[in-house]
Amino acid sequence: MARCWFFAALLLASTNVLADESGWRTSWDGTLYGYAGSMSPRGDSILNPGNRIARLVQRSDNLEARFNFKAESETMRVTARPIVALRDERNAFGGQTRHEAYLSQYQMRVRAADGWNVAVGREVMNWGAAQFRSPSSPFYFDNGRSDPMRELAGMDALKLTWTPDMRGSFNVARIVRSGYGAAQPDMWRDSWLAKLDLRGDEFAYGAVAVKAPNLPAFYGAHGQMALNDAWLLYGEAGSSARPTALQSPADAAQPFAVQTLSPRRTTVLVGATYTAEDGKSLSAEYLHESHGYRMAEISAYFARATASTLLAAQALGLSPRLLGRDYLHLVWQSNMMESDGYWRVMYTRNATDGSNELGAYGETTLTPQLSAFAMGAWNSGNARQELSSLFTRSVTLGLKVALP
Amino acid sequence: MKPISKNMLAAWLLCAASSAFAAPDAHSILKNSDQARGGGLQGIVWEIRLQSRDGAKMDEPQRIIVKAVDESSVAETQEPVRFKGSKLLQVERNMWLTKPGLSKPIPISPRQRMSGQASNGDIAATNYAGDYDAQMNATETLDSEPCYVLDLTAKHKRATYDKIRYWVSVKRGVGLKAEFYSVSGKLLKTARFEYDNAIEHDGRRIPFVSKMTIRDALIDAETTMEFGTVKVKKIAASEFDLGQMQ
Numbered sequence: 044m045a046r047c048w049f050f051a052a053l054l055l056a057s058t059n060v061l062a063d064e065s066g067w068r069t070s071w072d073g074t075l076y077g078y079a080g081s082m083s084p085r086g087d088s089i090l091n092p093g094n095r096i097a098r099l100v101q102r103s104d105n106l107e108a109r110f111n112f113k114a115e116s117e118t119m120r121v122t123a124r125p126i127v128a129l130r131d132e133r134n135a136f137g138g139q140t141r142h143e144a145y146l147s148q149y150q151m152r153v154r155a156a157d158g159w160n161v162a163v164g165r166e167v168m169n170w171g172a173a174q175f176r177s178p179s180s181p182f183y184f185d186n187g188r189s190d191p192m193r194e195l196a197g198m199d200a201l202k203l204t205w206t207p208d209m210r211g212s213f214n215v216a217r218i219v220r221s222g223y224g225a226a227q228p229d230m231w232r233d234s235w236l237a238k239l240d241l242r243g244d245e246f247a248y249g250a251v252a253v254k255a256p257n258l259p260a261f262y263g264a265h266g267q268m269a270l271n272d273a274w275l276l277y278g279e280a281g282s283s284a285r286p287t288a289l290q291s292p293a294d295a296a297q298p299f300a301v302q303t304l305s306p307r308r309t310t311v312l313v314g315a316t317y318t319a320e321d322g323k324s325l326s327a328e329y330l331h332e333s334h335g336y337r338m339a340e341i342s343a344y345f346a347r348a349t350a351s352t353l354l355a356a357q358a359l360g361l362s363p364r365l366l367g368r369d370y371l372h373l374v375w376q377s378n379m380m381e382s383d384g385y386w387r388v389m390y391t392r393n394a395t396d397g398s399n400e401l402g403a404y405g406e407t408t409l410t411p412q413l414s415a416f417a418m419g420a421w422n423s424g425n426a427r428q429e430l431s432s433l434f435t436r437s438v439t440l441g442l443k444v445a446l447p
Numbered sequence: 448m449k450p451i452s453k454n455m456l457a458a459w460l461l462c463a464a465s466s467a468f469a470a471p472d473a474h475s476i477l478k479n480s481d482q483a484r485g486g487g488l489q490g491i492v493w494e495i496r497l498q499s500r501d502g503a504k505m506d507e508p509q510r511i512i513v514k515a516v517d518e519s520s521v522a523e524t525q526e527p528v529r530f531k532g533s534k535l536l537q538v539e540r541n542m543w544l545t546k547p548g549l550s551k552p553i554p555i556s557p558r559q560r561m562s563g564q565a566s567n568g569d570i571a572a573t574n575y576a577g578d579y580d581a582q583m584n585a586t587e588t589l590d591s592e593p594c595y596v597l598d599l600t601a602k603h604k605r606a607t608y609d610k611i612r613y614w615v616s617v618k619r620g621v622g623l624k625a626e627f628y629s630v631s632g633k634l635l636k637t638a639r640f641e642y643d644n645a646i647e648h649d650g651r652r653i654p655f656v657s658k659m660t661i662r663d664a665l666i667d668a669e670t671t672m673e674f675g676t677v678k679v680k681k682i683a684a685s686e687f688d689l690g691q692m693q
Contacts, residue, residue, distance in 0.1 A: 070531075072528060072531040072532060074529070109547075109548060111531075111532055111547045124547060124548070147548070152691070154683060154685070157683075158683075158684065158685070160685050160691065162691075167550070167551070169550055169551040170551060170552075170689075170690070171551070172553075172554045177550075177551065180551075183550065183551075186550050186551070187550040194548045194550075195550050204685065204688070204690065204691060206683070206684045206685040206688050206691070207684065208684050209516070209519045209538050209684050209687045209688075210538075212684075212685070212688045212690060212691075214690060238690070240688070240689065240690060242538050242539060242541055243539060244539045244540055244603075244604075245539070245540045245541070245604070246541070247538075247541050247689075267541070267554055269540050269541065269556070269557075271604065272556060272557040272558050273556065273558060275554055275556060277554065316554070316556065318556035318558040318559060319558070320558060322556075322558055322559045324556065324559070378559050379544055379553065379555065379559060380535075380544070380555070380559045382506065382507055382509070382527065382530065383506075383507075408529070411507055411527050411528070411529070412527075412528060412529060414529060443529075445527070445528045445529035445531070446528070447528065
């Protein structure tokens, strides 16, 4: 945390110094958030009976400040995004107040030569057009969906980029470690990344390879194509082995088995977005996750978890990143370019076990600097289905103030 | 062979002379007028202030900084402050929206234009000579200024409008008025231009657009864009790379 504050103070000081030097431009802005969240854990949950295993936060009050600092010249750009938060979290077992201060992202980028840039810092390495999940990124498969109010923190990396023209770029990066808040042990520590991006008249696509010391290489690809002013087609894919895999034989009489390295599997997402004349858009995405379970394996997974709290904890802690194999995700949203408000409605169906989730987000501008927002998620299904296995609904209400 | 008579020779010389001193062709007029709106330059950085009115309702003023080279542009919002740092990147026909804190850039459809009457094509550098076939149909006087009237037809899908009727000043070589039409020929918008800015180009000082007023032809709505702090300079390709937007 001390390093975070040191870097932020240094950047703030440098913005004043640099502003006096010719050729440097400096700026800062920020947003203050105040929001309260409520979640209803499932009373009859199999994976988290009585909320005793996951101890999900049932009520939270949050104050958060997110800042952006930038200083740039013709050849160098320095950016930082510090986040400071105060969280009061409660559930049936008690409450706690937590303070957080960290750099979500920061970067120093230098134009080393014509077409060549070197960047060092913490960067969110996420790409592709998909909204539900990001199968083409090894670092952010979840795409921030599991905690929508929390920003993705970047990966600490040194990156060399070659950009010969506007139609393409090639990146090589040394990933030093995962950024703030990463799970330990850090599977991406000391890994290498190579990424190629190409853009044409109506398409854009890219390919990525990442090699971590203790994992087989990850290969990913993403692409998008604008058919016309209204239709966008896109897709993402990733081929990877997971560091651990909980095997769930279809025969519930057999026990769980934990594999230290999963077989290589492929995850594919295809999607299409239709934009109406007024800018509202409807997106439909289908995801096939080969790391997930088939229906019989899901049934056996929940059947085993009912046997004991220990098995339930094992099932919850080591479950695949998505339990099922096939998912449908629909998003209907307002025109993102409008300045006086924004809303989106999301529907997700786990086509393997039939569970559903309905989500919504809405934001309205009260004054030029003050906005109010609301977010909710409702799950339908029973305790033996993925999307309804832990909670039935969650609601967040909040205000945000733009600075300065 | 029958010798050419004096009368025929005189007529031929007159024709040749009139061709040599004829008005420039439509494409040249268009290409020249593009420069005063950022087209055909090595790169341009400009600040745009937008103000839109929809009936009696005035939208919030917007201030954006645009970097543009040919068909590529990045528009970074400065105001309203709650959108500061949002960037709209256009490379060819692809567009993305990025914001600080967003999990990843979002692809944007051309239909998701900026609020008000301004499209992304209006805030980027104008390259009508590259995007449209031009035909000169007439000359007209507009506000006491003789103008060529050009009919423009989109060459490809990434052009912002299907058809444009464009009034270019004979004397100053800059576009003064434009009417934007749909494929079916319906008038969508009308724009007027002012040129109180100036830039250095090829060692000479040329007028540069300072204000664009766009009026909706179908409803009572209007957007004014004021162009300030214009800089002509080479812009690195990395400025238009989605992976380096941080």
